[in-house]
Amino acid sequence: MEFRQLEVFRAVMDCGSASAAAKLLGLSQPAVSRQISQMERELGLELFVRGAGKLKPTADAAALYDEATYAFAGLERVLNVARRMRGRDSGVLRMAAPFSFGEALLPRVVSMLAQEHPRLRYELELAGYDAITAMVAERRVDVAVLKQPLTNPAVAALPLVECGTVCVLPPSHPLARKASVTIDALSREPLVLLGRETTWRSDLHAQLRKAPRAAQVRIETHSATSACSFVAQGLGVSVLPALLAAQFIHRGVRLRPLQVPISHRFVVACATSLSQSPMVEHFARAARSVAHELLAEVAAP
The missing domain is CATH 1.10.10.10 (Winged helix-like DNA-binding domain superfamily/Winged helix DNA-binding domain)
Structure with missing residues (x-):
């Protein structure tokens, strides 16, 4: 044939x-x-x-x-590799990221890259962390945004950003007038929580168990988008990694730091064979710049 x-x-x-x-x-x-x-x-x-x-x-x-x-x-x-080796930057950059990063992070990153590489085209896959890790390992995408820890030896990680945890609040909520939110104050609110099986969610529950009263989880979800939408409707308050929550400032929610040391390390991931690729480096540099811009917006009063 x-x-x-x-x-x-x-x-x-x-x-x-x-x-x-x-x-x-x-x-x-x-x-x-x-x-x-x-x-x-x-x-x-x-x-x-x-x-x-x-x-x-x-x-x-x-x-x-x-x-x-x-x-x-x-x-x-x-063909993409050959084009980049010739310096044409006229191929396709295949990207993957969790669903929430399609809101702000990836559009801004692509906008920045498009100025430097106007002939490059882009394809974006949105999925969960496990599915994205498999895409990277199998070379179905060139570059991705993931969270540590990564355990697949076929996946290399370049630092993106480390951030803390924030409370997502309705704009008129009394806690929105505070500079930060304590675990005691959080435990008194109906909660909209994300990521039941994650390590950081376990860390959050460990902190909530120290509060004088038992926390009430009103809504469980696997989507940061839906969590913030529920909050915007006044159905409770949510807790998210700051970089994830930063995607949704435009939805009318307020973000305030949570007074507990729960941190999150996001990375730019690629197949180990691509870890020295100039295009992966360009993507990582743009993603770091955008991530710090978003976190600065979260910190702004």
Whole structure:
């Protein structure tokens, strides 16, 4: 099977017809049909059911398409590396980050990078920490934002920022007039909490157990976005890493430092083989600058 056949096959799957694939590839429709027929003969598989001038993919075609997509992604990574080695910066930078960082951090980082590398294109995957770690290790993305600790030996970490923990409050809440919030004051409020299985959440509960009264958790969520939305509706107060909470200042919530030493270390992650890549360094430098800007906004009165 030749690479051209695989390219034609993917185009037919993506476009849904031989005629549309022909237009995409700049070929005639008969040429596309010949490539598909030859590919089927060489593989000994029926990839499409033909009828009424249409090509309906078989189960074998669907399975082959998944592998073809993965193969083309690998080829694109190779081409990206070659472009960067030539200094063209005209490839695609594949990024991944937790969902919340799509609010402010990543848009600002890309805006900064776009000024320095105007020909570079960007793809962003938003997911949970475990899924992102797997993407980085498997080279499905070039660079990502993660939190320490990282235990996968295939993933390298460049420092991003270390931050404390803040309370997220409705704007009219009495605690919003305070310079900071004590554990005792926090324990008296209905709580909207994030990340039940995380180490820092365990540290928070350890601190809350020291308060005179038992804390009431009103809402559990796995999304910082929803936690801040619940707070904005007056349903309680939340506790988040300062860098995460900084994404949501524009949503009308107030952030105040929590008076306990719960810190968070965010990193820029990449595959170990890319740890010396200039583009990873550029991304990390831009991300550090933006992260410190956001934390300065949190600290502003």
